[in-house]
Each structure stands twice: as C-alpha cells, then as structure tokens.
Amino acid sequence: MKRRVPGSFTVEAAIVMAVVLWALLVSIQAAYRVRDKTAGTMAVQEAVQRLRHNESEPFDEAVTWAQKRAGKPFYWERYEFDLKLSGNPITGKKVKAVATGGKWKLSLEQDVFDPENFIRMMTLLDQEEKDENSIQTRNEK
Numbered sequence: 438m439k440r441r442v443p444g445s446f447t448v449e450a451a452i453v454m455a456v457v458l459w460a461l462l463v464s465i466q467a468a469y470r471v472r473d474k475t476a477g478t479m480a481v482q483e484a485v486q487r488l489r490h491n492e493s494e495p496f497d498e499a500v501t502w503a504q505k506r507a508g509k510p511f512y513w514e515r516y517e518f519d520l521k522l523s524g525n526p527i528t529g530k531k532v533k534a535v536a537t538g539g540k541w542k543l544s545l546e547q548d549v550f551d552p553e554n555f556i557r558m559m560t561l562l563d564q565e566e567k568d569e570n571s572i573q574t575r576n577e578k
Contacts, residue, residue, distance in 0.1 A: 469511040474541050477516050480507035481536040481545060484520060488532045489550045496520050503536075513539030526554060 484503035487494055503518045510516060516538045524530040530549040536542070 466512070473510040473512045473538060476507045476510070477536050477538050477541065478543055480504070480516070481518055481534050481543060484518065485532050485534050485545055485547055488520060488522070489547055496522070510538055513541070522549070524549075529554075 480503040483506060484499045487502070488496065488499050499520055500518045503520075504516060507516050516536060519535045521533045522530055523533055530551070532547055532549060534543075534545040536545075
C-alpha cells in the first residue's frame, strides 16, 4: 500500500524549511556578532591591564598583542585598537583605549597602577602633618 501525499503538503514543508533555515542563519550571525564583541572587549581589556601593570611595555607591542589575542573577527573585517597614555606623575597617569570593529566601538580608561608614587604621596602628606603639628606646638609655647 502506497500512500500518496497531496502536493500542497510539499509546498508547505518547503516554506517551513525556508523559515527554519532563515532563523538558523540569523541565529548564527547573532552568535558571531556576540563572539566578535566579546573577543574584542577582552583583548582590549587585557592590553590595558598589561600597560597598567608593566611600565616597560611599549604601546605598539600592546596593540599588536591585542590584535593577535582577538584574532580575526567573523562578522566584520578587522579590529582596530588605539591605546594612549595621558596624565602626569602628580595627578596620576591613565591608560585610554579605543577599540572598534564594524559598528561596534568601545572606550576604556583606567588609572596606571603605581604603588610607589602612592606611598611617596602618603609619606609626603604624613610629613606635612607632622610639620604643621610641630609649628603649632612651637606657637603655643
């Protein structure tokens, strides 16, 4: 016994299959976009952390490292990383980073990790307090 299926069933199945494949395509593209954003964000964050903690690392090397770390994106053509150092030793230095790729853009700014300078500033403040206290005690006598 052979069972025959009406032709409209085949057409309906083809339409459903097209919708399912289209949804699958959109889902895969969204996953690639999320992957590229995450990889770019992590690469620029790690490069900034390297520059914050390693005073001797040149910026060009950090940019190259970030590009290698992020890899080749699936959704857009390439990543572009720009890292800069700003500020001065008294107020503190900052690492500024801008990463772009396709329509995605990320700006990041973090203070440079400088415990030696912090300890010097705290010692200077402590010394100034002691000097003020000694001046006040001399004036009271």
